[in-house]
Amino acid sequence: xxxxxxxxxxxxxxxxxxxxxxxxxxxxxxxxxxxxxxxxxxxxxxxxxxxxxxxxxxxxxxxxxxxxxxxxxxxxxxxxxxxxxxxxxxxxxxxxxxxxxxxxxxxxxxxxxxxxxxxxxxxxxxxxxxxxxxxxxxxxxxxxxxxxxxxxxxxxxxxxxxxxxxxxxxxxxxxxxxxxxxxxxxxxxxxxxxxxxxxxxxxxxxxxxxxxxxxxxxxxxxxxxxxxxxxxxxxxxxxxxxxxxxxxxxxxxxxxxxxxxxxxxxxxxxxxxxxxxxxxxxxxxxxxxxxxxxxxxxxxxxxxxxxxxxxxxxxxxxxxxxxxxxxxxxxxxxxxxxxxxxxxxxxxxxxxxxxxxxxxxxxxxxxxxxxxxxxxxxxxxxxxxxxxxxxxxxxxxxxxxxxxxxxxxxxxxxxxxxxxxxxxxxxxxxxxxxxxxxxxxxxxxxxxxxxx
Amino acid sequence: xxxxxxxxxxxxxxxxxxxxxxxxxxxxxxxxxxxxxxxxxxxxxxxxxxxxxxxxxxxxxxxxxxxxxxxxxxxxxxxxxxxxxxxxx
Numbered sequence: 304x305x306x307x308x309x310x311x312x313x314x315x316x317x318x319x320x321x322x323x324x325x326x327x328x329x330x331x332x333x334x335x336x337x338x339x340x341x342x343x344x345x346x347x348x349x350x351x352x353x354x355x356x357x358x359x360x361x362x363x364x365x366x367x368x369x370x371x372x373x374x375x376x377x378x379x380x381x382x383x384x385x386x387x388x389x390x391x392x393x394x395x396x397x398x399x400x401x402x403x404x405x406x407x408x409x410x411x412x413x414x415x416x417x418x419x420x421x422x423x424x425x426x427x428x429x430x431x432x433x434x435x436x437x438x439x440x441x442x443x444x445x446x447x448x449x450x451x452x453x454x455x456x457x458x459x460x461x462x463x464x465x466x467x468x469x470x471x472x473x474x475x476x477x478x479x480x481x482x483x484x485x486x487x488x489x490x491x492x493x494x495x496x497x498x499x500x501x502x503x504x505x506x507x508x509x510x511x512x513x514x515x516x517x518x519x520x521x522x523x524x525x526x527x528x529x530x531x532x533x534x535x536x537x538x539x540x541x542x543x544x545x546x547x548x549x550x551x552x553x554x555x556x557x558x559x560x561x562x563x564x565x566x567x568x569x570x571x572x573x574x575x576x577x578x579x580x581x582x583x584x585x586x587x588x589x590x591x592x593x594x595x596x597x598x599x600x601x602x603x604x605x606x607x608x609x610x611x612x613x614x615x616x617x618x619x620x621x622x623x624x625x626x627x628x629x630x631x632x633x634x635x636x637x638x639x640x641x642x643x644x645x646x647x648x649x650x651x652x653x654x655x656x657x658x659x660x661x662x663x664x665x666x667x668x669x670x671x672x673x674x675x676x677x678x679x680x681x682x683x684x685x686x687x688x689x690x691x692x693x694x695x696x697x698x699x700x701x702x703x704x705x706x707x708x709x710x711x712x713x714x715x716x717x718x719x720x721x722x723x724x725x726x727x728x729x730x731x732x733x734x735x736x737x738x739x740x741x742x743x744x745x746x747x748x749x750x751x752x753x754x755x
Numbered sequence: 756x757x758x759x760x761x762x763x764x765x766x767x768x769x770x771x772x773x774x775x776x777x778x779x780x781x782x783x784x785x786x787x788x789x790x791x792x793x794x795x796x797x798x799x800x801x802x803x804x805x806x807x808x809x810x811x812x813x814x815x816x817x818x819x820x821x822x823x824x825x826x827x828x829x830x831x832x833x834x835x836x837x838x839x840x841x842x843x844x
Contacts, residue, residue, distance in 0.1 A: 305838075305842070306789055306798075306800045308838060308841075308842040309759055309761060309800050309838055310761070310763075310798070310800075311842075312837065312838055312841055312842075313761055313763070313831055317829065364813055367812075367813035367816050367817065368812050368813050368816065368833070368834050369833055369834050369836070369837045370816065370831050370832070370833030370834075370837060371833075371837060552841045552842070555840045555841050556837065556840065556841055558840065559836060559837060559840040
């Protein structure tokens with residue numbers, strides 16, 4: 304019994320916000336496809352309730368026995384467009400309502416997969432589903448939606464990019480009375496992972512097994528505290544080593560929880576997502592880690608380099624701690640969910656342009672960013688296209704989760720509450736990309752896609 | 756199956772007795788105890804065997820936490836695997 308190690312673990316949980324962010328059960332709905340939408344919805348509801356009935360209780364039991372908070376229990380399902388394509392005469396919104404009902408019954412706090420994969424073009428069901436997203440997100444509470452509009456292999460579907468600009472705007476408009484929260488539950492991806500456990504972008508990819516447990520770890524507060532304790536004199540190699548060691552410890556906790564959840568639920572373990580996912584809690588911030596490395600404030604010149612170091616060290620430390628690594632794996636840089644990012648955006652140190660550069664070296668993309676309410680659909684599409692290009696060329700996931708704050712201007716604030724947090728409206732470049740977006744078509748896959 | 760109970764807080768009379776009393780009450784066998792007092796702060800780490808525990812492990816953890824709350828102490832009772840997996844390769 305090593306008292307020092309035991310107290311270190313307790314301190315991480317009590318004072319440094321160490322937690323397992325999510326246990327996400329992925330459930331395939333491919334066997335629920337039916338041309339009769341009512342029958343399809345019944346099958347979906349029954350399957351989700353049957354498979355995930357014990358998910359929340361199991362998560363809570365593990366949390367109590369191991370003493371580690373497991374913040375979220377969630378479900379991801381097969382992209383609904385693949386299911387709804389069989390019953391095109393009816394609106395896919397019935398599926399959203401069914402997912403919402405099932406989520407409520409089993410007690411999870413989000414269900415992801417109201418999704419379409421359209422990186423190379425629209426398949427049956429895809430367009431109708433995308434059209435229905437604004438209503439689906441306005442009329443449901445727990446459903447999250449995502450659309451993959453590009454991959455390194457396929458290029459970027461610019462028709463989908465154009466459409467998604469309009470969809471994001473409409474989603475925000477329909478939930479304007481609720482801080483535009485609909486747009487916070489909608490992610491536009493390039494290179495979307497099929498096994499991501501984190502919301503709002505989780506879905507259960509077509510290559511996944513019938514049912515699987517994926518776990519997302521967290522722990523920015525622990526990394527920050529380790530850097531702070533190490534003092535001012537450590538070189539960046541030493542900082543990288545320190546982050547690796549800390550990430551290893553965090554990830555091992557997640558691996559233990561993942562194995563235990565898999566065993567108790569009799570569901571295979573899929574992957575562990577090695578992510579530093581911040582929360583609005585003071586201290587649990589990725590921005591503070593970067594500042595801990597010596598930046599006056601996140602957004603200063605040097606931020607991208609610091610983030611690159613952090614992202615790489617998290618992966619190197621975590622990868623040995625888990626048998627299967629997947630999902631997004633890296634550092635998240637959402638604005639409204641990270642106290643340090645919120646402060647940096649408020650003070651003007653962190654701009655949208657800097658964030659875009661940071662997304663080239665972090666694990667996701669432009670995440671939880673509120674922009675002025677009068678931002679046009681074309682500008683939103685331009686932002687999506689830029690992010691997708693970064694993802695496509697660098698063979699990495701990029702995502703856009705951006706919230707046009709209807710009726711608000713730069714300097715105002717949006718407040719979602721809970722894990723989604725709050726944040727200032729960030730200013731955008733208002734020059735119009737409309738003519739570029741209007742052209743549509745497909746941006747060809749880059750040369751680096753030809754690896755065979 | 757083993758669990759680690761940690762008690763952290765202001766020192767007072769009878770902490771060890773109360774915690775080990777609750778363990779005995781639930782048939783959790785105390786295997787090892789270390790304790791120290793640093794500037795009035797009491798830190799105790801206790802390894803217990805919970806194989807024959809008469810209540811569910813999670814309930815024991817909750818009851819110990821509640822005992823801690825009533826005494827103004829932080830009491831954690833956690834499965835030993837969390838420490839092994841975090842600190843051992």
